[in-house]
Amino acid sequence: MKPVTLAAKASSANHSLRPGRVTLVGAGPGDPDYLTVKAMRVLQTAEVVLFDDLVSPAVLELAPLEAERIPVGKRGGRVSCRQDDINALMIVLAKGGRHVVRLKSGDPMIFGRAGEEIAALEREGIAVEVVPGITAGLALAAELRTSLTHRDCAQSVRFVTGHARDGKLPRNLDWHALADPATTHIYYMAGRTAGELARRLLFHGLDASTPVVVASDVGRVTRQVTHIRLDQLAELEIELECPVIIGIGEAMRAAQGAEGTSLLRAG
Structure with missing residues (x-):
């Protein structure tokens, strides 16, 4: 959905004396069985x-049939909704007395x-609540039956973004810390930067x-899932x-359930 469409929806929202609210809900990585009980309960009370x-279609189907569904997707390298437009839409809908579920x-x-x-x-005085969800890194560990903090090889775990606003690796990453062999690192959104990421880790x-x-x-x-070495x-x-x-990280050595290699190709 283009930003101009979001702006049009926001401007057409009806204001109400009833106070609205926004709930940010974690939808998990896809399987609706990963939803928390609270996330399901909140989603079933959504008006928008x-x-x-x-967000998987199976999760979205749990919202009431009468609830308005508005896609506000943001994907790297694709036409996406602007964050300012998403914020504005939530504000206008909530001020119109609606219960808005921001499903992430x-x-x-x-x-x-x-x-x-x-x-x-909060700047607009709108009530907001957050319902946590299962992040992809933890779902991956569960599905591979791998402890990210196995005491024999990893004393900490770190979630790291694989790209900055410009699509490249963030300039302020602490490479000395990222090269720590006693830490399991989970890199999100690192598809484009994986090769450079690995080369920098090797260098450090x-x-x-x-x-x-x-x-x-x-x-x-x-x-x-594909299992390889850093080099x-x-x-x-x-x-x-x-x-x-x-x-x-060394914790990944114990991972089971490798399947498929279609994610990778020679550079």
């Missing part, structure tokens, strides 16, 4: 649902831009044989047909 591209894939507070939305709503001392898991469509029947990741390109998450 603003949903991301990555994964967990709203993990790379979901929830902070910007909460700040915009992470062992070439460090196990890597590259996965897409976690939490869905279309899930694909192999440095020489490969990842196709961008679907969202990709990358796990790096």
Whole structure:
């Protein structure tokens, strides 16, 4: 949906004396069975649902039939709704007395831009609540039956964004910390930057044989998983047909359930 369409919807919303509210709900990675009980209960009371591209149809179907559904997808490298327009739409709908559910894939507070939305709503005096969801990194660990903090090899876990506003690796990443062999790292949105990411980790001392898991469509029947080494990741390109998450660290060595190699191709 184009921003101009969002603006048109916002301007046409009817204002009401009844106070509206916004609930940010984590939809999980795709499988509706991953929803929390509270997320399902809140979704079933929605009057308007603003949903991301990555929210699965099976989750969206849990909203009431009479609830208005508005796609506000944001995807890297594609035409997306502007964040300011999404904020404005939530504000106008809530001021019109509606219960707005902002349905986000994964967990709203993990790379979901929830902070910007909460700040915009609070500036307008609109009641806002957050219902957490299962983020893709934790769903991946569960589906591979792999502990991200196995005490024999990982004393911490870190979630890292794989791209900045310009689509490249963030300039302020702490490469010394990222090359720590005693930490499991989960990289989100790193499809385009995977090769450079691996090369930088190698340069900063992470062992070439460090196990890597590259996965897409976690939490869905279309899930694909590939197991490689860090030095192999440095020489490969990842196709961008679907969202990709990358796990790096010794904890990944114990991962089971590898399937498919269609995510990867020679560079």
